[in-house]
Each structure stands twice: as structure tokens, then as C-alpha cells.
Amino acid sequence: MPLTDPDPQREPIATREIACRSYRRSDGLWDIEGHLTDVKAYPFSNAFRGRIEAGEPLHDMWLRLTVDADLVVCGVEAVTDAGPYEMCPAILPSFQKLTGLKIGPGWNRRVRQRLGGVLGCTHLVDLLRPLATVALHSVLWSRSSPANRDDTTEKVAQRPPLNTCHVWASDSEVVRAEFPEHYTGPSGTG
Numbered sequence: 001m002p003l004t005d006p007d008p009q010r011e012p013i014a015t016r017e018i019a020c021r022s023y024r025r026s027d028g029l030w031d032i033e034g035h036l037t038d039v040k041a042y043p044f045s046n047a048f049r050g051r052i053e054a055g056e057p058l059h060d061m062w063l064r065l066t067v068d069a070d071l072v073v074c075g076v077e078a079v080t081d082a083g084p085y086e087m088c089p090a091i092l093p094s095f096q097k098l099t100g101l102k103i104g105p106g107w108n109r110r111v112r113q114r115l116g117g118v119l120g121c122t123h124l125v126d127l128l129r130p131l132a133t134v135a136l137h138s139v140l141w142s143r144s145s146p147a148n149r150d151d152t153t154e155k156v157a158q159r160p161p162l163n164t165c166h167v168w169a170s171d172s173e174v175v176r177a178e179f180p181e182h183y184t185g186p187s188g189t190g
Contacts, residue, residue, distance in 0.1 A: 012041040020130050022138035025066075029074060032065045032135045034127045048086050057082045063095070063127050067135055071103040078124055091121050103132045136161075 016038050023031040038059040046052050060082035066075035078095040080088050097114040101107070108129060115125050160179045161168050168175060171185030 014041065015039050018127060018130055020134040022134050024138075024142070028069065030067050030069075030135065030139055032067060032131050032138065034063045034131045034134075036061045036123055036127050038123075046084055048084060049082075058084055059123050061121075061123055061127070063124055063131060065098065065103075065131055065135065067103065067139065069139060071135060071139055073098045073101050073103070075099065080121075088121065094120055095124065098128075103135050107132050 016036070018034065018036050020032065020034045023033070025031060036059060037057045039055050039057050040052070041054055043051060043053050046058070052058060060080070062077075062079040062081070064075075064077040065073050068074055076095050076098045078092040080092060083089065094115060098111070101110055101114075111125060111128050114120075115128075160175060160182055162170050162175070162182055166172065170182060176183040176185060
């Protein structure tokens with residue numbers, strides 16, 4: 001069901017697009033890539049770049065996380081093709097602080113500790129949340145395909161993301177039906 005019909009007189013102002021993709025590598029690692037762009041629907045002046053035309057990216061940024069099968073970051077590449085200030089790319093080497101971090105519980109907190117506020121770039125840090133989600137879906141859920149199963153990956157793939165949203169609440173009907181061993185709600189037998 002799409003959104004309701006909008007006001008027919010509205011005019012476009014700004015668009016942020018985020019695209020995330022994952023790739024299984026031949027060496028057993030995974031590349032998780034994100035691309036963020038911000039564009040305005042009107043031209044404007046920028047002190048560093050001069051006139052920025054409608055549709056020309058104000059931000060055009062890329063991140064690649066290379067992770068292993070345990071979701072530990074083994075490599076990081078950050079690129080700023082366009083930013084509003086000359087000094088924007090100067091922070092890119094700081095993203096190497098992600099190397100060695102494991103994507104999972106506490107990821108967002110650990111990212112903020114290393115790259116939050118003046119320690120990083122707001123736009124690239126924002127991109128790390130959907131990248132982590134894509135990494136989880138790619139690495140963990142791909143293990144559940146019959147062609148990739150073995151005893152250890154079967155157990156990882158069958159671990160639900162408990163208490164990450166209302167659907168996965170440990171007392172939800174979804175958990176009761178799909179993962180009864182993790183269900184904490186009323187038994188319903190009373």
C-alpha cells in the first residue's frame with residue numbers, strides 16, 4: 001500500500017539517496033558497500049565549490065567495509081567524491097578505526113565512540129547503520145540457504161534477532177511460532 005496522494009502543488013526540495021550492496025568475495029570475505037548522495041532541486045551557492053546546480057550532489061560519498069564470516073571488519077575504504085567543504089576528505093583516514101570491530105550488538109555505540117561528533121563525518125557515520133544491516137542480512141542469512149549449510153552455520157542462521165523490533169520481541173507471536181525455544185511470553189495453555 002503506497003502513501004496517500006500528496007498535495008498536487010508541492011515542489012521538490014532535497015533528496016538523499018542511500019544504496020547498500022553486498023558481495024561475497026572469492027577469498028571468503030565479504031564486501032559491504034554504501035553510497036550516499038544529497039542533491040537539491042534548485043541551484044545554490046557554496047563557499048568552497050561555487051555554484052552547485054540543481055541535481056548536482058552536495059554530498060557524494062562511499063564506504064566499503066570488508067568483513068569476515070564472523071562479521072569482524074577486516075578492511076575499510078572511505079571516499080568523498082563531493083562535499084560542501086574543502087576539508088571534508090581530511091577525516092576519511094579516521095574510518096580505519098572501524099577495523100577489528102564486530103558488527104552485532106553494541107555496533108552503533110562502538111562506532112559513535114570512535115567516530116561520533118568531531119571524530120568523524122556525520123554522513124559517513126549515518127551510512128554505517130544500513131551497512132551493518134546489509135552485512136548481517138548478507139553474511140548470516142546467506143548461511144541458511146541449503147547450499148551453504150553445515151552444523152555451525154545452521155546454528156548461527158537459526159538464532160533470531162531477539163528484541164531488535166516489536167516483531168522480534170521475545171514474547172511476540174512470531175518468536176513463539178518460529179523460535180519457540182526463545183519465547184518468553186505466556187504459554188497460552190492456561
